[in-house]
Amino acid sequence: MQNILPQQAGLTVGNVIYRYTAVKDIDDDMLVHVQNENALGTGYIFRETDDWSGLEGNTIYKTIPVGAIPIDYWGNGSIEVEGQGSVADPSVIYTYKYDTCYDPQTNPDCPEYQEPYVLEDILPKEEYVDPQQEEYMRLEMEKQYKLDQQKEQEEYDRKKRLTKVKVDLEKMLGGLNMQAMSDAALVQEQALFAMNYIPVSYTSSLEGGSYQDVPMLKDGYIPRNKKARRVGLAQQRMHEEMLDLQYDK
Secondary structure, three states, X not given: OOOXXXXXXXXXXXXXXXXXEEEOOOOOOEEEEEEEEEOOXXXXXXXXXXXXXXXXXXXXXXXXXXXXXXXXXXXXXXXXXXXXXXEEEEEEEEEEEEOOOOOHHXXXXXXXXXXXXXXXXXXXXXXXXXHHHHHHHHHHHHHHHHHHHHHHHHHHHHHHHHHHHHXXXXXXXXXXXXXXXXXXXXXXXXXXXXXXXXXXXXXXXXXXOOOOOOOOOHHHOOOOOHHHHHXXXXXXXXXXXXXXXXXXX
């Protein structure tokens, strides 16, 4: 019956309408059974018998009310011939209707209507996550992580280069300062020779006798060495400018 009646919950069959032509001799006994098996039990849920015994063949048309039998009870249907004869051009029609109150929750007008449950009120709410959006966010986070790692490495390399430049500058400026100190010593030595002042070497022999004190500095004044001062200040200024340049980058 699945290919005859709609498989709908709440559907009931109200009438069976059938038609066929009995083919027989008038003297032959013949019974025709129009029937449906009980799908939920034994025997038949519907069976109508026509007795053609002593009758000549003819076409019959019948409508049999069956009440409101649910679709679940209707099993396989058939037309069975008992005796002599046959059936031609058979047709069986079932009338049915749908009980709107089969499920009381479908219609507020039903006598036993109950407020239907809403799944959102029973189940915990979960935020929907689009798989494509989630994958996009994961790739973006990996990309950002790689960029951060690259920036940290570049910053480390930059500081390392600055440290190396600073050390090289200090070494170079240290050499310049030493050279400036040597130049200043040379200038001082030349000034001493200009004043005829030669330090005594204690490894030399001294002649005996007494020596009168003589003034070692004429007028008691040593002139300032402006050349040595200019050299020292220039080197110091160069050192400070080079240090400022590396930290301004």
